Amino acid sequence: DFICNVAVGTDVTADQLKAKYDAVLLSTGATKPRDLPIEGRELNNVHFAMTFLGQMQRALFNQNPELMDNCISFRTPFKGNKDWKVTSDGTYIDVKDKNVVVIGGGDTGTDCTATSLRHGCKSLVNLELMDKPPDSRDDVANAWPAYPRIFRTDYGQEEVKDRDGADPRKYAVMTKRFIDDGAGNVKAIEIINLKVARDDNGKPTIAEVPGSEQIIPCDVIILAMGFVGPEQQLLQDFAVETTKQSNVKALHGSNGDGFATSQKGIFAAGDCRRGQSLVVWAINEGQRAADAVNKYLLSCRAEDAARAVRDGVQSGRTAMGGGRRGLHTSAQEPSSDTK
Incomplete structure (x- = not known):
């Protein structure tokens, strides 16, 4: 869903987002302008x-x-x-x-x-x-x-x-x-x-x-x-670590790695992570960060399944991680009725 006209930090808080979703990707840009x-x-x-x-x-x-x-x-x-x-x-x-x-x-x-x-x-x-x-x-x-x-x-x-x-x-x-x-x-x-x-x-x-x-x-x-980094209040709300340049501290990655911040389940990509840059970098980081978030959610599903086995609870929904709220992955095997 695309929810427009929402000021994160005002209309909805960081705590509310963390409570509702298993993963959050920060891609707010670097919009704080350099003053004179x-x-x-x-x-x-x-x-x-x-x-x-x-x-x-x-x-x-x-x-x-x-x-x-x-x-x-x-x-x-x-x-x-x-x-x-x-x-x-x-x-x-x-x-x-x-x-x-x-x-x-x-x-x-x-x-x-x-x-x-x-x-x-x-x-x-x-x-x-x-x-x-x-x-x-x-x-x-x-x-x-x-x-x-x-x-x-x-x-x-x-x-x-x-x-x-x-x-x-x-x-x-x-x-x-x-x-x-x-x-x-x-x-x-x-x-x-x-x-x-x-x-x-x-x-x-x-x-x-x-x-x-x-x-x-x-x-x-x-x-x-130019710009001196992302707006800081939202980063403070999520309690993520920042660099000396005031950007979100998260490593660039590929094949599902990288973009994780200092807070579990919180990711960052684009200008808010690397600093003011070009749209081609935003596209690149958006795609790779999506892979990283997807990989993280799949690992959460595996943890849920393992925990369910340990606890003796093996309902199909729990074992498949149905309670997880995040990206749908094309890597998941299709169900028998769609093969």
């Missing part, structure tokens, strides 16, 4: 990336799923009635005709760039802490088989270039402060250029360039600087 605690962080219109992106998706689906068809190209305006932007909690971050600054140059920053463009933002600047990557791989500092660190232009930047005539990215800059308009709203951002040097292994060191401060006017700032 500088002067002016408390100002209005400074948002985390996932707040901005998540409310956009919810607003579209709450109004009409067909509106998603209008997200294919920034040249196609949104359609629908005047209330299409209202989310389920009545909030919405609208950047139409606004000057937007996106801080962070990864995939999430790209999505924020493209989404802002689809809103119809007035201007957009994308800030990146590190220097601009080279056009070709450094065969010494970035040798194969390491992922090639080369300059790329993703769909979000391509669309801004198509509309505005220039790439929106500024490389090797650090944000110094957010500037107040006098009424508690952000009106500009101060940045400074950085000098980035790399050692023989490609490890960077950065230093501010004195006198290179710049002020960029803006109405909205979106923080897309």
Whole structure:
């Protein structure tokens, strides 16, 4: 069963889940965003990336799923009635005709760039802490088989270039402060250029360039600087051990092994276990974790059967582990009426 609109830890507790199910798989992702605690962080219109992106998706689906068809190209305006932007909690971050600054140059920053463009933002600047990557791989500092660190232009930047005539990215800059308009709203951002040097292994060191401060006017700032791990409260509720990076401590495995946490019957997979990563890893870990949970449940059935024999109770239901609540396994021999 898929049970939607449930906040685990609020609508249902960890203890309730452990009491009802023999195995629980945590696959909550790594959604705790990296913050930027500088002067002016408390100002209005400074948002985390996932707040901005998540409310956009919810607003579209709450109004009409067909509106998603209008997200294919920034040249196609949104359609629908005047209330299409209202989310389920009545909030919405609208950047139409606004000057937007996106801080962070990864995939999430790209999505924020493209989404802002689809809103119809007035201007957009994308800030990146590190220097601009080279056009070709450094065969010494970035040798194969390491992922090639080369300059790329993703769909979000391509669309801004198509509309505005220039790439929106500024490389090797650090944000110094957010500037107040006098009424508690952000009106500009101060940045400074950085000098980035790399050692023989490609490890960077950065230093501010004195006198290179710049002020960029803006109405909205979106923080897309990555994630620092999964939300911790649920992990605390399940009392699972975590790593130094605050991820769930569980080994990767295959063929039914791995993904078990420090608590019996509690498993973890995906970004909450390995940290922020790509969807291909989530798919891989989901499949392998399912095998691990299945193997665990089968071992529980064997323990039940052995215990039943020891206790002199050999009812068919108990011996087959019918009381176990978990995954159905295709490894189980079919019954005689289906052979």
